[in-house]
Amino acid sequence: MGFTNLLFIWTAFIPVIVLLYYFFRKKYKDQPVSSTLFWDEAMQETKASPYLRHLQQNALLYLQLLALILFVLALMNPFVKTTEIEGEQSIWIVDTSASMLAKDGESTTFDRHKEEMKSLAKALNGRPVTIITTGEEPKAIVRQETRESVIHKAIEEIEVAYEEEQLSKAFDMASAFIGETATSVYLFTDSVERGELPIESDKITWVVKGASKGLENVSITRLVSTALEGTTLALIQLKNEAESMQVVQLSLLDGENKRIVQEEVALQGGEEWSKTFEDLPMTNLLTATIQAKDDYKMDNAMVTLVGSGTSEIVIDQQMHQLVQKGFQALNADVKIVPADQLLGMADAMVVTNQKELLQKSASPIVLIGRDDVEAQEVNALVDMSQDSLFAFSSLEDVYVSSIYPAFDDFATIATIDEKPFVQRSPRGDIVILADIEQTDWPLHPSFPLLLWGIQNELIEGTQSLGTFSPGESRAVSLSSGEWSIYSGEGEYISTVEGGGEFRAPATPGVYTISSKEEEKQFIVELSSGERSIQEGTSFELGAIQNGAQEETTKKSFVQWLLIPILLLLVLEWEVQRRRGFAN
Numbered sequence: 001m002g003f004t005n006l007l008f009i010w011t012a013f014i015p016v017i018v019l020l021y022y023f024f025r026k027k028y029k030d031q032p033v034s035s036t037l038f039w040d041e042a043m044q045e046t047k048a049s050p051y052l053r054h055l056q057q058n059a060l061l062y063l064q065l066l067a068l069i070l071f072v073l074a075l076m077n078p079f080v081k082t083t084e085i086e087g088e089q090s091i092w093i094v095d096t097s098a099s100m101l102a103k104d105g106e107s108t109t110f111d112r113h114k115e116e117m118k119s120l121a122k123a124l125n126g127r128p129v130t131i132i133t134t135g136e137e138p139k140a141i142v143r144q145e146t147r148e149s150v151i152h153k154a155i156e157e158i159e160v161a162y163e164e165e166q167l168s169k170a171f172d173m174a175s176a177f178i179g180e181t182a183t184s185v186y187l188f189t190d191s192v193e194r195g196e197l198p199i200e201s202d203k204i205t206w207v208v209k210g211a212s213k214g215l216e217n218v219s220i221t222r223l224v225s226t227a228l229e230g231t232t233l234a235l236i237q238l239k240n241e242a243e244s245m246q247v248v249q250l251s252l253l254d255g256e257n258k259r260i261v262q263e264e265v266a267l268q269g270g271e272e273w274s275k276t277f278e279d280l281p282m283t284n285l286l287t288a289t290i291q292a293k294d295d296y297k298m299d300n301a302m303v304t305l306v307g308s309g310t311s312e313i314v315i316d317q318q319m320h321q322l323v324q325k326g327f328q329a330l331n332a333d334v335k336i337v338p339a340d341q342l343l344g345m346a347d348a349m350v351v352t353n354q355k356e357l358l359q360k361s362a363s364p365i366v367l368i369g370r371d372d373v374e375a376q377e378v379n380a381l382v383d384m385s386q387d388s389l390f391a392f393s394s395l396e397d398v399y400v401s402s403i404y405p406a407f408d409d410f411a412t413i414a415t416i417d418e419k420p421f422v423q424r425s426p427r428g429d430i431v432i433l434a435d436i437e438q439t440d441w442p443l444h445p446s447f448p449l450l451l452w453g454i455q456n457e458l459i460e461g462t463q464s465l466g467t468f469s470p471g472e473s474r475a476v477s478l479s480s481g482e483w484s485i486y487s488g489e490g491e492y493i494s495t496v497e498g499g500g501e502f503r504a505p506a507t508p509g510v511y512t513i514s515s516k517e518e519e520k521q522f523i524v525e526l527s528s529g530e531r532s533i534q535e536g537t538s539f540e541l542g543a544i545q546n547g548a549q550e551e552t553t554k555k556s557f558v559q560w561l562l563i564p565i566l567l568l569l570v571l572e573w574e575v576q577r578r579r580g581f582a583n
């Protein structure tokens with residue numbers, strides 16, 4: 001704080017003159033009168049306290065002194081120094097990842113950063129600001145905006161998106177707005193290394209606002225499960241990122257949220273702990289939760305779909321090489337095995353033409369052709385149903401010279417000349433009733449796409465879409481038509497079209513997607529990078545050369561002194577009026 005017009009400091013003598021006037025004004029001496037002595041004795045208890053009486057007698061003096069002092073301050077023009085943001089424009093990059101929800105006391109890092117942005121908005125002084133949120137697809141929610149009300153509204157509407165921050169993509173978007181303009185870039189995140197910032201330009205200064213230091217975290221870093229001989233096998237891994245020991249309560253819940261495991265785990269500082277739980281009750285969904293005294297709760301729960309254990313693809317050595325190459329192009333876990341060894345294969349998807357494996361093998365089977373009957377000639381186009389297997393592959397232009405007889409108790413999902421061509425067994429096996437060499441199918445784009453659909457269905461399962469990261473876009477096997485997404489609590493989320501790219505919801509949790517014919521589950525889970533918090537970092541880096549430098553302005557507050565001066569004058573007038581102007 002300072003004063004612009006110190007020349008007017010001489011006016012401070014004016015209140016002194018008024019004070020001296022009151023000292024030398026005519027005074028009256030109290031003189032007792034005999035006729036009033038008894039009245040004085042009776043009225044002692046009704047008199048005001050000496051302090052209040054003194055104030056009543058000298059109210060006008062105090063009001064005048066206070067008004068004159070404020071008037072002297074107003075003449076000297078007091079001001080407050082404010083520092084404006086450096087540069088000709090400002091760009092704010094806002095981290096909206098899940099780790100921003102780590103709490104320091106009652107406030108999260110994200111909320112604290114929003115309050116800092118609101119304060120910075122007042123210091124822009126007309127400079128334009130651009131606000132960019134992070135994620136797989138960074139978004140500029142405000143572009144070159146100067147109106148403070150619009151900026152405040154945009155800040156209020158920013159929400160955590162739970163995606164990984166992917167700061168490099170946000171930096172690339174910010175560079176498009178910088179150009180040759182001197183710019184101050186504010187990065188609101190939890191932690192970032194100095195080497196990650198692009199500082200090759202001398203027209204940029206970086207200001208990093210990080211998370212609070214000393215945050216503690218215990219997280220579930222891994223949860224996998226599989227069905228094994230009528231039971232569930234689960235592996236869970238915990239990590240204590242704090243320096244001190246933490247005692248946590250670990251619970252495992254089944255698909256109906258019934259607790260099937262409860263255990264107390266003591267974790268030393270920095271310790272990673274893992275354990276395998278065997279012979280758990282059979283369930284389609286497994287949830288792990290921990291109760292810990294830490295500052296980040298988002299990684300204290302994890303959900304997984306209980307898989308069938310199928311993880312690799314085994315192909316009959318007698319199958320055509322185009323089938324072998326097709327699956328090898330889609331999946332690295334492909335083995336070529338002699339025909340007589342396929343029956344002993346477990347926990348694998350088997351591709352063969354041996355019909356007997358449909359009854360004898362416990363593994364999911366892809367039967368391409370048959371080895372027990374002769375093929376029959378056909379001359380027609382393929383007619384497909386609206387099955388999810390054909391969501392990304394069309395067989396309408398595929399030429400087939402002959403097909404094998406169909407299985408009576410299998411569901412037909414594609415036909416040729418009204419004869420079954422592709423079937424699905426009651427347990428989910430896929431049957432293609434033609435040898436690859438009897439078709440021109442490998443010459444069509446639908447060939448690898450259908451192989452991918454078969455792999456996705458048999459490995460991931462027909463009852464689920466699998467696990468997604470928040471907001472992740474991925475191709476999934478959904479038949480054409482409308483599909484509705486519901487949360488685990490049955491709340492409607494959105495509607496998507498089958499046969500196109502699927503984008504997962506942004507909030508972690510268990511979801512159900514359903515059409516008129518079928519229903520599937522899927523999970524949205526935090527990525528591994530969001531299951532950890534790092535030491536908070538705040539710093540400034542770089543300086544703008546030959547551009548607008550950081551400026552300090554003097555903000556006067558004379559207008560705030562005029563109001564109390566006017567109010568004091570009104571009070572003086574009222575005191576004079578009550579006492580009588582003649583007095």
